[in-house]
Amino acid sequence: MHPFIHFGSLSLPGYGLSITFGAVLANVIAALMIRKRGEDWLDLILLEAYGLGGAFLGAKLLFLLVNIQKIDWSRIFEKEYFSGVMRGGFVFYGGLILAIIAVFAAAHFHKIDAMRYFREYTFLLPFAHAFGRIGCFMAGCCYGVPYDGRFAVTFPEDSFAPSGISLFPSQPAESVCLFIISAIILILQLTVSFRYSLELYVFLYGICRFFLERFRGDTDRGLYFGLSTSQWIAVLMVTASVIFYLYDRKKISSEEKEQDCVCPSL
Amino acid sequence: MGVASLVLGIIALVFGLIPVVDWIGIILSIPGIILGAIGKKKGMSCATAGLVISIIALVLSSILYIACIACASAAGAFN
Numbered sequence: 001m002h003p004f005i006h007f008g009s010l011s012l013p014g015y016g017l018s019i020t021f022g023a024v025l026a027n028v029i030a031a032l033m034i035r036k037r038g039e040d041w042l043d044l045i046l047l048e049a050y051g052l053g054g055a056f057l058g059a060k061l062l063f064l065l066v067n068i069q070k071i072d073w074s075r076i077f078e079k080e081y082f083s084g085v086m087r088g089g090f091v092f093y094g095g096l097i098l099a100i101i102a103v104f105a106a107a108h109f110h111k112i113d114a115m116r117y118f119r120e121y122t123f124l125l126p127f128a129h130a131f132g133r134i135g136c137f138m139a140g141c142c143y144g145v146p147y148d149g150r151f152a153v154t155f156p157e158d159s160f161a162p163s164g165i166s167l168f169p170s171q172p173a174e175s176v177c178l179f180i181i182s183a184i185i186l187i188l189q190l191t192v193s194f195r196y197s198l199e200l201y202v203f204l205y206g207i208c209r210f211f212l213e214r215f216r217g218d219t220d221r222g223l224y225f226g227l228s229t230s231q232w233i234a235v236l237m238v239t240a241s242v243i244f245y246l247y248d249r250k251k252i253s254s255e256e257k258e259q260d261c262v263c264p265s266l
Numbered sequence: 267m268g269v270a271s272l273v274l275g276i277i278a279l280v281f282g283l284i285p286v287v288d289w290i291g292i293i294l295s296i297p298g299i300i301l302g303a304i305g306k307k308k309g310m311s312c313a314t315a316g317l318v319i320s321i322i323a324l325v326l327s328s329i330l331y332i333a334c335i336a337c338a339s340a341a342g343a344f345n
Contacts, residue, residue: 016332020325042303045317049299052324056292086289110304 002138003159014138022131026124033121043112044121050106051099058098060086065094122197123185126205130178137171144168145217168215177208196248199241206237267305271316274298275323282327291327295320 004011027048034041064071064085075081107114136142140159147168155161181204188194213231224232275298282291302317 012329013332016329019332020328023328024325040307042307045303046300049296049303053296053300056296080286083286083289 003140005138015132015135015141018135018138019128019132022128022134025131026128029127030121030124043110044117046110047103047106047112047114047117050102054102055095055099059095061098062094118198119195120189120197122201123182123189125182126178126185126201127182130175130182133171133175133178137169137175142171142174143217144170144173144215147215167217170212170215170217173215174208174212177212178205181205181208196245199245199248202237203241203245206234206241210234210238267301267308268310268313268316271298271302271305271320272312273316274301275316275319278323278327279319282323282330285330288327288330291323292331295324295327299324 002014005014005017030044031041034044071085072081076085103114106112133142140155140161143155143161144153144167146165148166149168151169151172152166153169153172154166155163157163161167181201184204185194185197185200188200189197194200210231213228213234227235274294278291278294278298280291281287281294298316298320302313302320305313306317
């Protein structure tokens with residue numbers, strides 16, 4: 001809706017501003033929680049920095065790898081062309097994979113319990129992600145299919161979405177889902193000592209994404225056995241979260257049994 | 267380590283504010299934050315300043331740099 005936000009003579013891209021605002025706000029909340037608990041906030045900063053570095057590198061490398069044929073390598077030393085390659089295009093899953101590897105490598109190297117941070121601050125991931133989707137709405141990307149019902153949106157001419165057509169509000173819908181997921185995880189963590197926040201986030205987001213994908217109209221989403229790539233990934237996410245949950249439950253119950261067996265002999 | 271963080275942070279801040287090369291700001295600010303955090307843990311001088319400036323550089327360059335993947339592909343990355 002607003003690809004650029006104007007502050008006097010200064011124009012800032014709405015997407016960058018929105019996602020950065022979400023990330024900064026999530027970090028402020030995390031910092032306040034860490035301070036209240038008397039933990040070391042530098043550990044979280046370190047993990048985040050490594051994760052960001054990994055995400056940037058992984059997303060860019062996979063993008064270059066996927067598009068290796070399309071890049072004009074004879075022009076790569078031209079300043080403007082190189083900047084264009086560096087500024088445009090990322091592959092999300094490349095970033096995700098290398099970010100996870102980087103975070104766990106950093107945790108091992110600096111002796112930080114990464115899983116504890118993942119579990120305690122997972123609710124901030126969908127929280128920040130929701131702001132990213134608001135950014136998509138501002139830029140007009142990731143738009144929905146043509147739709148005339150309630151809450152339908154029509155984008156102006158300067159956005160990436162087709163202008164003048166009534167569309168499904170896919171970005172605000174996903175944003176609302178992400179805020180709800182964040183709230184559910186936070187409530188569970190505050191009310192009961194919930195240890196499956198990461199699994200629950202992956203499970204709930206997978207389900208939301210699976211259904212919302214049907215209402216996306218931004219790109220030609222190829223179908224494989226009736227499902228799009230993102231839907232297959234959502235299925236994998238849900239399956240993985242259930243497997244991790246069941247594995248952890250089994251591990252805990254076997255540990256409890258072992259303790260029960262040991263106690264009478266003491 | 268603290269001085270290295272401060273230097274990286276300042277260079278990242280400068281690059282981060284120049285539209286065409288703002289991505290260099292992101293690349294330099296990340297090691298700046300890592301060195302700043304490690305330096306602060308070890309109580310080194312300049313580490314806090316380096317950490318703060320690197321975080322500011324990362325935030326500012328991110329605002330200018332981050333473009334939606336869909337938008338980037340729509341605009342054509344190699345043109």
